Amino acid sequence: xxxxxxxxxxxxxxxxxxxxxxxxxxxxxxxxxxxxxxxxxxxxxxxxxxxxxxxxxxxxxxxxxxxxxxxxxxxxxxxxxxxxxxxxxxxxxxxxxxxxxxxxxxxxxxxxxxxxxxxxxxxxxxxxxxxxxxxxxxxxxxxxxxxxxxxxxxxxxxxxxxxxxxxxxxxxxxxxxxxxxxxxxxxxxxxxxxxxxxxxxxxxxxxxxxxxxxxxxxxxxxxxxxxxxxxxxxxxxxxxxxxxxxxxxxxxxxxxxxxxxxxxxxxxxxxxxxxxxxxxxxxxxxxxxxxxxxxxxxxxxxxxx
Amino acid sequence: xxxxxxxxxxxxxxxxxxxxxxxxxxxxxxxxxxxxxxxxxxxxxxxxxxxxxxxxxxxxxxxxxxxxxxxxxxxxxxxxxxxxxxxxxxxxxxxxxxxxxxxxxxxxxxxxxxxxxxxxxxxxxxxxxxxxxxxxxxxxxxxxxxxxxxxxxxxxxxxxxxxxxxxxxxxxxxxxxxxxxxxxxxxxxxxxxxxxxxxxxxxxxxxxxxxxxxxxxxxxxxxxxxxxxxxxxxxxxxxxxxxxxxxxxxxxxxxxxxxxxxxxxxxxxxxxxxxxxxxxxxxxxxxxxxxxxxxxxxxxxxxxx
Numbered sequence: 001x002x003x004x005x006x007x008x009x010x011x012x013x014x015x016x017x018x019x020x021x022x023x024x025x026x027x028x029x030x031x032x033x034x035x036x037x038x039x040x041x042x043x044x045x046x047x048x049x050x051x052x053x054x055x056x057x058x059x060x061x062x063x064x065x066x067x068x069x070x071x072x073x074x075x076x077x078x079x080x081x082x083x084x085x086x087x088x089x090x091x092x093x094x095x096x097x098x099x100x101x102x103x104x105x106x107x108x109x110x111x112x113x114x115x116x117x118x119x120x121x122x123x124x125x126x127x128x129x130x131x132x133x134x135x136x137x138x139x140x141x142x143x144x145x146x147x148x149x150x151x152x153x154x155x156x157x158x159x160x161x162x163x164x165x166x167x168x169x170x171x172x173x174x175x176x177x178x179x180x181x182x183x184x185x186x187x188x189x190x191x192x193x194x195x196x197x198x199x200x201x202x203x204x205x206x207x208x209x210x211x212x213x214x215x216x217x218x219x220x221x222x223x224x225x226x227x228x229x230x231x232x233x234x235x236x237x238x239x240x241x242x243x244x245x246x247x248x249x250x251x252x253x254x255x256x257x258x259x260x261x262x263x264x265x266x267x268x269x270x271x272x273x274x275x276x277x278x279x280x281x282x283x284x285x286x287x288x289x290x291x292x293x294x295x296x297x298x299x300x301x302x303x304x305x
Numbered sequence: 306x307x308x309x310x311x312x313x314x315x316x317x318x319x320x321x322x323x324x325x326x327x328x329x330x331x332x333x334x335x336x337x338x339x340x341x342x343x344x345x346x347x348x349x350x351x352x353x354x355x356x357x358x359x360x361x362x363x364x365x366x367x368x369x370x371x372x373x374x375x376x377x378x379x380x381x382x383x384x385x386x387x388x389x390x391x392x393x394x395x396x397x398x399x400x401x402x403x404x405x406x407x408x409x410x411x412x413x414x415x416x417x418x419x420x421x422x423x424x425x426x427x428x429x430x431x432x433x434x435x436x437x438x439x440x441x442x443x444x445x446x447x448x449x450x451x452x453x454x455x456x457x458x459x460x461x462x463x464x465x466x467x468x469x470x471x472x473x474x475x476x477x478x479x480x481x482x483x484x485x486x487x488x489x490x491x492x493x494x495x496x497x498x499x500x501x502x503x504x505x506x507x508x509x510x511x512x513x514x515x516x517x518x519x520x521x522x523x524x525x526x527x528x529x530x531x532x533x534x535x536x537x538x539x540x541x542x543x544x545x546x547x548x549x550x551x552x553x554x555x556x557x558x559x560x561x562x563x564x565x566x567x568x569x570x571x572x573x574x575x576x577x578x579x580x581x582x583x584x585x586x587x588x589x590x591x592x593x594x595x596x597x598x599x600x601x602x603x604x605x606x607x608x609x610x
Contacts (some may be wrong), residue, residue, distance in 0.1 A: 024451070024513065025381065025450055025451050025452075025513075026346065026376075026377040026378075026380040026381055026451070026496075026497060026498055027344045027345055027346035027377045027378055027380070027383065027441070028344065028345050028346075029343075029344050029381070029443065029445075029448050030342065030343040030344070030345065031342060031445070032340065032341050032342050032343070032445060034343075035337065035340065035343055036337050037334050037335065037336060037337050038334075038335040038337070038339075038340055038343055039333065039334050039335070040332055040333050040335060040389055040422065040423060040438075040440060040441065041331065041332035041423070042389045042391050042423060042424060042425055042436070042438055043391070044392070044393055044425050044427055044436060046393050046427060046429055046431070046434075048429065048430075048431075049427060049428075049429045050391075050427075052564050072332045073331075073332055075331040075332070076330065076331055076332045076334070078332065081427075082345070084347045084438055086347050086348070086349035086436045086438075087349070088349055088351050088354075088434060091386045118345060118346070118347060119347060120347055120348050120349050120436075122349055122351060122354060122355075123354075124351055124353065124354045125353075126351070126353075126431050126432065127431065129349075129351075129393060130332065131349060131391045131425075131436035131438075132349070133345075133347055133389055133391075133436075133438040133524045135343065135345060135440070136332070136480070138334065140336070142336075143334050145330055146329070146330050146331070146489075147330075150575070169484050191331075192331060192406060193331055208329065208330075235512050256568040258388035271374055
């Protein structure tokens with residue numbers, strides 16, 4: 001199966017990249033002109049754990065496997081350049097699944113000018129497993145790290161949160177464009193992408209920066225899907241709880257100075273909604289400020305993969 | 306399981322790299338000073354397909370998963386810098402397997418100064434799956450590609466071939482040191498690492514370079530394990546057939562000028578045996594020259610993963 005698939009992939013990738021195909025050697029060579037610092041992320045997804053192949057189909061899985069990695073690069077202010085796709089395919093329909101996975105990946109790769117530059121294909125009797133590694137370029141002096149939050153910073157989140165399981169986790173747009181826009185126009189101190197829920201990821205940001213983060217209870221932006229799920233299954237949490245704790249939002253949580261946050265709240269060029277949800281202060285842990293001004297510490301309750 | 310493992314890994318990696326741990330953010334940032342061209346390889350291994358975890362143990366699997374990638378970089382004349390490890394672990398013993406995999410990987414990483422710089426851990430009910438991606442540095446003008454063979458070139462192979470299944474496929478030393486030595490002292494036109502058997506990989510080298518390769522039947526270096534296996538299971542092929550067709554030798558097949566090959570055959574500093582096994586000529590395909598001088602075309606018969 002592998003030789004045929006590689007032949008197809010080489011043709012497909014050559015079409016994507018105007019002939020400059022990197023596939024077909026022992027490794028891919030990414031030209032030095034494309035990189036300053038080299039930023040690398042990798043994510044593995046498995047059928048039955050991260051998705052159900054029989055329900056969503058290979059195209060959606062391929063797109064998601066690339067998208068989660070692009071979200072990681074967005075959180076570092078890196079521009080993605082190349083992706084490497086390792087497949088472990090169920091025998092029988094291996095070739096068809098492989099092609100459809102890649103077909104689902106190409107539109108997203110094209111959108112953000114990411115070259116599919118290599119990978120590995122294998123067949124077995126188990127369920128589909130896909131690993132994608134992405135390599136991006138970043139300005140050495142302007143990479144966003146989790147550890148850069150400063151007491152006094154404002155915390156800003158893109159988009160609306162919660163209820164991702166309804167559909168958003170499969171069709172979200174990784175925040176590459178917003179990240180590159182923010183990089184060009186703002187001084188962002190720190191960032192993280194929300195993959196495991198706002199509460200856990202905000203707690204991680206605080207821990208990495210050795211400070212405390214206070215979130216304003218009323219400021220957390222709740223998605224329509226979180227509200228819908230709260231109506232359908234109220235026993236599984238309110239819409240607000242879902243916005244706080246549901247995983248796979250793949251939005252950006254950013255720390256900026258208070259002045260920058262005011263500018264950002266008025267900026268219509270970012271192209272997506274943005275909410276000021278809290279601030280960093282001296283101390284440790286994650287805290288919630290009620291509308292009455294009461295402060296209480298909360299345990300992160302995000303989804304752990 | 307993930308948080309504990311990551312904590313352990315961060316400590317372990319910090320010890321490895323004198324405090325400069327890259328793990329703990331959304332992605333790893335590899336400093337531009339470490340790279341000219343950026344060379345990337347990735348390989349996925351699964352229990353029951355590429356190894357049997359219950360027979361060999363996690364340490365051996367971890368080592369192999371890194372080693373196969375380093376072999377790919379050796380074949381490109383790249384110096385490995387960083388490795389990214391994605392794990393899909395069987396539930397129940399996930400944490401123990403993860404630690405032992407990494408413990409098996411660290412000695413090899415240390416030997417070739419490769420930093421474990423990131424990854425992804427997941428747990429499921431299926432067998433162990435491990436993907437490693439490595440990023441290396443190469444001189445843009447001196448990368449070895451499969452396509453660089455010129456008619457008239459001599460074909461040289463490192464080590465002895467065949468019978469890898471007995472043990473070599475689990476304990477082989479990737480030819481990074483030999484590759485870097487050859488890069489410094491020789492003009493290598495093309496290279497490939499022997500992962501799928503000499504006949505298939507030599508055929509690939511010929512195809513990529515749009516030339517024919519003639520191998521001298523008597524010159525193929527046969528390993529002791531190939532001879533041993535031929536004695537144990539003669540019905541599965543002669544020692545010579547094993548040297549031609551067995552996979553996972555992870556030796557280098559190199560194309561150099563005839564003059565360079567003569568120099569190389571006398572070079573005692575390479576540190577491993579080296580054999581002149583044939584030549585490239587105009588034409589296509591893989592050919593075998595008998596001791597009587599007869600030439601016949603052969604079909605590649607390597608193991609396809």
